[in-house]
Structure formats: structure tokens, C-alpha cells
Amino acid sequence: MQSEDFIQKFAACFHQTEPASIQAETKFRELEEWGSMLALIVIAMIDGDFDKTITAEDLKSTNTVAELFEVVKKK
Amino acid sequence: MAVFTVPNIKLIGIAACVPKQTEDNKNFSLLSENERELFIKTVGIRYRRVAEEGITASDLCFAAAEKLLTDLNWNREEIKILVFITQTPDYLIPNTSSILQEKLKLSKNCLAFDVNLGCSGYVYGLSIVSGLLQNMVGGKALLLVGDISTKTISMQDKSTAPLFSDAGTATALEFALNHDIHFNLQTDGKEFDDIIIPDGGYRNRVSEKSFEVKEYEGGILRNDLAMKLDGLKIFNFALREIAPNINTLLSEKKIEKSSVDYFVFHQANLLMLESVRKKLQIEAEKVPYSLYDYGNTSSATVPLTMLVKLREKLISQKLNLLLSGFGVGLSWGSAYIETENIVCSELIEI
Numbered sequence: 548m549q550s551e552d553f554i555q556k557f558a559a560c561f562h563q564t565e566p567a568s569i570q571a572e573t574k575f576r577e578l579e580e581w582g583s584m585l586a587l588i589v590i591a592m593i594d595g596d597f598d599k600t601i602t603a604e605d606l607k608s609t610n611t612v613a614e615l616f617e618v619v620k621k622k
Numbered sequence: 623m624a625v626f627t628v629p630n631i632k633l634i635g636i637a638a639c640v641p642k643q644t645e646d647n648k649n650f651s652l653l654s655e656n657e658r659e660l661f662i663k664t665v666g667i668r669y670r671r672v673a674e675e676g677i678t679a680s681d682l683c684f685a686a687a688e689k690l691l692t693d694l695n696w697n698r699e700e701i702k703i704l705v706f707i708t709q710t711p712d713y714l715i716p717n718t719s720s721i722l723q724e725k726l727k728l729s730k731n732c733l734a735f736d737v738n739l740g741c742s743g744y745v746y747g748l749s750i751v752s753g754l755l756q757n758m759v760g761g762k763a764l765l766l767v768g769d770i771s772t773k774t775i776s777m778q779d780k781s782t783a784p785l786f787s788d789a790g791t792a793t794a795l796e797f798a799l800n801h802d803i804h805f806n807l808q809t810d811g812k813e814f815d816d817i818i819i820p821d822g823g824y825r826n827r828v829s830e831k832s833f834e835v836k837e838y839e840g841g842i843l844r845n846d847l848a849m850k851l852d853g854l855k856i857f858n859f860a861l862r863e864i865a866p867n868i869n870t871l872l873s874e875k876k877i878e879k880s881s882v883d884y885f886v887f888h889q890a891n892l893l894m895l896e897s898v899r900k901k902l903q904i905e906a907e908k909v910p911y912s913l914y915d916y917g918n919t920s921s922a923t924v925p926l927t928m929l930v931k932l933r934e935k936l937i938s939q940k941l942n943l944l945l946s947g948f949g950v951g952l953s954w955g956s957a958y959i960e961t962e963n964i965v966c967s968e969l970i971e972i
Contacts, residue, residue, distance in 0.1 A: 562656075562660060563656060582840070583781065584660050587854065587857055587891075588664060588893065590858065591861075591896075594861050594901075595897055595900055600861055600862060602854070603852075603854035603858075
């Protein structure tokens with residue numbers, strides 16, 4: 548699992564946010580579009596593309612996309 | 623896991639009734655226009671049916687049952703079992719099934735009881751009725767399943783209000799040799815409060831405090847007499863449990879996945895169901911969805927989806943169906959059933 552691939556797929560979950568604006572250090576929960584719907588989409592993406600299940604707590608305990616990637620890697 | 627087979631049961635017919643009154647999530651004011659678009663695209667629910675004040679789940683099930691009994695031309699004296707599955711009964715006491723037994727003019731020799739289950743209710747209901755009927759030669763049974771969940775939610779709670787819809791269904795089953803139904807039923811009570819109405823039962827009786835409106839994350843407003851649903855935890859639960867439950871049933875009963883004509887899922891959330899479908903590696907055309915037009919009707923989603931999406935095929939063909947329900951409890955299960963030219967009444971609206 549590569550960080551770049553994860554960031555690209557994470558960014559593709561968003562509909563209103565410019566994908567290029569989402570980087571490893573982006574604090575995703577501060578993005579205007581972030582909310583419970585995006586959380587569902589991200590959980591489904593990680594489940595489908597990386598075969599890992601993350602929880603709501605995992606999303607709440609991480610700030611940046613890189614931190615989330617680390618959590619997913621450890622699953 | 624509770625994997626078992628009930629022999630000598632045949633599904634004879636189904637009917638469903640929904641309220642005429644329709645709400646459109648495109649007009650749901652608690653979400654911005656962009657959020658509404660994203661919700662409809664992702665969760666998959668556009669329209670919801672909402673029962674008028676005074677119409678109960680039993681009224682919807684009664685209308686469905688009347689239509690079905692007329693279409694089947696059954697002798698009502700021969701119906702020995704009536705099971706009503708709901709979480710929105712007419713009264714706390716007595717059981718609503720007794721009221722339905724009288725309204726449907728069934729015999730006093732008919733056993734009747736209620737079961738409190740939601741999203742898994744149809745699959746559980748099939749197992750309960752089948753278990754009772756399997757040794758009753760010549761026996762006939764009615765399984766009535768429905769809810770008016772729109773009355774259990776706060777309209778200021780964007781995490782529940784755009785999801786739920788109302789419906790009632792009726793399913794006719796009878797004793798028939800050489801027809802089996804296979805089940806895999808499961809429960810996890812650790813997560814009982816993931817979907818809950820906290821007050822109004824006997825653990826937390828109704829008090830003045832029950833009516834106090836509280837604010838939760840994301841501007842959600844509701845009191846303790848309204849349903850709380852932890853959407854992310856339920857989403858995780860479905861991703862974790864549904865595919866293994868179905869795979870276990872199919873493998874233990876030596877049923878080839880490819881021999882299943884349709885997988886009819888509880889209509890909770892399109893993104894969730896599509897994730898489960900991909901995990902199970904099922905072709906898209908084998909998974910019918912009714913949630914765009916009818917929302918999440920709790921226990922009624924599985925028979926309602928069968929009726930509105932598979933009616934012509936159920937009437938005219940032999941089908942192998944895998945039914946799957948999951949949610950409140952947490953309770954979940956799947957059933958494998960073979961149908962052949964069953965009676966499917968036209969959808970009723972009241």
C-alpha cells in the first residue's frame with residue numbers, strides 16, 4: 548500500500564473539493580466538505596480498495612491524511 | 623452461528639401497502655443543496671412514504687393482508703398462525719396481532735403474537751412462522767411485517783429523518799412437502815444502543831425530561847423519545863458481518879452462489895449495500911434496490927423490494943432467492959428460499 552495511491556483515492560472521495568488541494572498534511576476534518584456522508588464514503592473506499600475496516604473513532608483520532616494512512620496501514 | 627433448515631414450507635404469496643403521502647429528499651431543508659445531492663447519490667434514498675397521523679403499521683399490514691387473502695382466495699378458517707413483526711405497535715399492551723386477528727376475521731383457532739424486531743425482522747419472521755408450520759399438515763400462516771418508523775424520529779435530526787419511510791407487508795406461507803428454507807440468524811447485544819429510542823419503555827419511563835430537546839454534534843436536535851442511530855457504527859457493522867453471514871449460509875448448505883437468482887437486501891443505504899455486494903462478488907443485476915423510491919421501511923424492506931422490483935418474475939418463474947436483513951439489536955440474518963409462481967398482489971397505497 549503506497550501513500551500516494553491512498554492520498555489519490557482519499558481525494559477522489561470528495562465531490563466539491565479540488566483533488567490537488569488534498570495532500571498528506573491536509574487536515575481533512577477541517578475541509579468544508581467533510582461531514583458524516585464523507586466519512587461513510589471514505590470508510591467504504593478503504594474497505595473496498597484496501598480491504599481494511601476503519602471506525603468512526605479512527606477518523607476522529609486522526610487529523611491529517613498521512614495520519615489516517617498510518618492507521619489504515621496498521622490494520 | 624444459528625444455521626438451520628426448516629422443511630416443508632412454501633411461500634405462497636406477498637402483498638404490500640405504503641402510504642400515499644410522499645416526501646422528496648430534494649426538499650429536505652436541514653441539508654444544503656449540495657448535501658442533498660450527495661445524500662441522494664450516496665445513500666440512494668430520494669422519496670419517502672409517510673403515514674398520515676392515525677395510520678399505524680398494523681393498518682398498512684391489514685390492507686396488505688386483506689388484498690393478499692382476496693387474491694389467494696384462501697379460506698380464512700384454515701389460517702392457523704398470525705405473526706406480526708413490528709417496532710411500532712398500536713399499543714404497548716395488548717399485542718397488536720390479536721387486533722389484526724379480529725380485523726382479518728381469522729378463526730379463534732389461530733395462534734397470534736407480536737415480535738419486536740426491525741431491519742432483520744422479515745428473515746427472522748420467516749424462520750419463526752416456518753418453525754411453527756413445519757409439522758402442521760395442511761396448515762396456513764400469515765406473516766405480517768411493517769413499521770411506521772417516520773413517527774419514531776425527530777424531524778430536526780438529519781442523521782435519521784431523510785432515511786425512514788413507512789410500509790406494511792403480508793406474506794402467506796403453507797405446509798408443503800419437499801420445500802425447505804435455510805437460515806443463518808445472528809445477534810450481537812453488545813451494540814444494543816447503536817439504534818435506540820432511550821425513553822418510553824420500562825428501563826427509562828416517560829418523564830418530563832424525556833421531552834427535553836438536546837443538541838448533538840452536527841446541529842442534530844432530538845429528545846429521548848426519538849430514535850438515535852449511530853450511522854457510522856452501523857455502516858461498519860454491515861461491512862463486517864453481512865458478507866460472512868451469507869457466505870456461511872451458502873457454504874454450509876452447499877448452495878452455489880451462482881445459482882442464486884436474486885439477493886434481496888434490507889434497504890438501508892446504497893453505498894453500504896454496494897460495498898457488501900462487491901465483497902460477495904455478486905453481479906449488479908442480481909441485487910434489486912427499491913430504496914430510491916421507498917426509502918428505509920425497516921422490517922418491510924425485503925418483501926417490499928421483492929414486490930416492487932421482482933413482481934413479474936416472482937409470478938411467472940421459479941426463483942432462488944437469498945434474503946438478508948440486518949440492523950437494530952444488533953440483529954441480522956439471511957434466508958435461502960426457492961419460490962415458484964407465487965401470488966404477488968399489486969402494491970396498495972392508502
